[in-house]
Amino acid sequence: MTWIFENWERFWEVTEVHLRLSVVPVVIGFVLSIPLGWWASRSQTARAILFPFANILFTIPSIALIVITPVLIGVKILDEINVIVPLVVYTVALMVRAVADALAAVPGNVVAAANAMGFRPLRRFLTVDFPLALPVTIAGLRVATVSNISMVSVGALVGLGGYGQLFTEGYQTDNTDKVLAGLIGTVVLAVLADGLLLLIGRLLTPWARVGR
């Protein structure tokens, strides 16, 4: 713990990097997974393509993906893109199924009623299907966020990685306190992010908790 207080500025700096490297991919991945999930929820073919593909992506070890990304997309080794891209891939792989399942779980008679009332497709999606899919979607988003926060550290292998750098540096200099600081930072960040999403979910879906 003492390391954190003695090196507050440095700790805050890696926290910022860690936060950025985990949140940016979640946001991008989430946005990408909405149309993909919608497609998968409507088409058997889309599901047959997207789901196995997502599973394969998810089984690629994060170390491998992070190390190989600079080679594949040809950017400088220290660019943050090298961490963001793999994490976007993981987020999409996780969220496409969550969004598809959430949309598929919207009750059929509610959708039929919306059509019968005269909703056009886009408006129906934005004001009926998607809001009703939010509870399940947000549950998926919490998993994706926490898993991203933990995975960012692997980026230390390519010189980026927020708290991950505290791990490598601490290991190299035999500084347990520094490793512990990175660990504490990761856990606190994960818990806070998870709690925040939970809160946002509750605020957005007051209807989901009303009982008779």
Added chain:
Amino acid sequence: MPGYAERVKVFGIYIQGGPIGVVVATGGIRRVIEFRAVTKRFEDGTIAVDELDLTVEAGTITVFVGPSGCGKTTSLRMVNRMIDPTSGTILVDGKDVLTVDPPTLRRGIGYVIQQAGLFPHRTVLDNVATVPLLSGWDKRKARTRAAELLEIVGLDPAFGKRYPAQLSGGQQQRVGVARALAADPPVLLMDEPFSAVDPVVREDLQNELLRLQAELDKTIVFVTHDIDEALKLGERVAVFQTGGHLAQYAKPAELLSAPANDFVASFVGRDRGYRTLTFLHADVPVHPVTTARLGERVTITDWTLVVDEQNRPKGWLSGVDGEVEVAEKDLISGGSLYDGTTLRGALDAALSSPSALGVVVDDAGAVTGVVQAADVIQALAKARAAGEVPK
């Protein structure tokens, strides 16, 4: 074809439905929904609706009834283009529905779906305001209209702030009806709306619908698999047969008395002779009855009807010797009460009464006399002789 009279009083007998040979002068009837040679074949080759020709007249409740897979719901859904026909034409007010863009068409046609299908994430008020908002009303006006509608369908406007999950099934279905009526569409499609609620609530909702229709005068197409519901609500009933054939399209009394084929006869059910009585409104002689009040000392000689202070029936007393004090514990509970409306009610009151005397009550529930089964049968025989029972 002779004209149709909704309820024509002939020799003191009201007959609802059925061509009765009395020509009632009416202007040209506006035919609001017409199916012309409509066929729907699904991709897998099954024929859901086969060459349907049918006209739903303006301002009536028309019921499509039949077993599952008979094409009744498909037919309904072709009216607002939730399903498009394979061939044939559907006209709403003379206009081919296929020429209208579906969302625009649907906003002009109310729709009530099974189990209400309310939007769980919107308050009751916003659910009701859905179509006005889609049609571009401003929010305040749409909500004011929605609150009015809650009252029209018999719900406390305080329910407006709740979410659908906080309402009972019956209340949800009332909201479903309010939502369908919000933009005041001339046509209302109801797809098995009351099938998921318990029988008592269902009866309430049915009565409410009849009350609403008396005020609103919409053209309503109502789909159900329940023949009793069809006969109760429908001014005209279309019986569909498996394979998408229209087996018979007639007034309820005619379905009961003159089913077009064996399918209709068996679908209408075993008690149809008895149920025909529902559509006969006759003057049955009302006989006086001996009554006594609770706590009174009386000499019981025959069946005596015990009543309360407001003259409302409490039960029967019989088989006690000499003078007794009328006590609640000695009462034999009575049968159904006859409110002077249909022959079915009269006969049931007589048959279900322990004394074989059917208790007749007025609007306030006070006893006015008793009817006997034999008199009901006689009234029926008279009606039949006079040709007032549809053949």
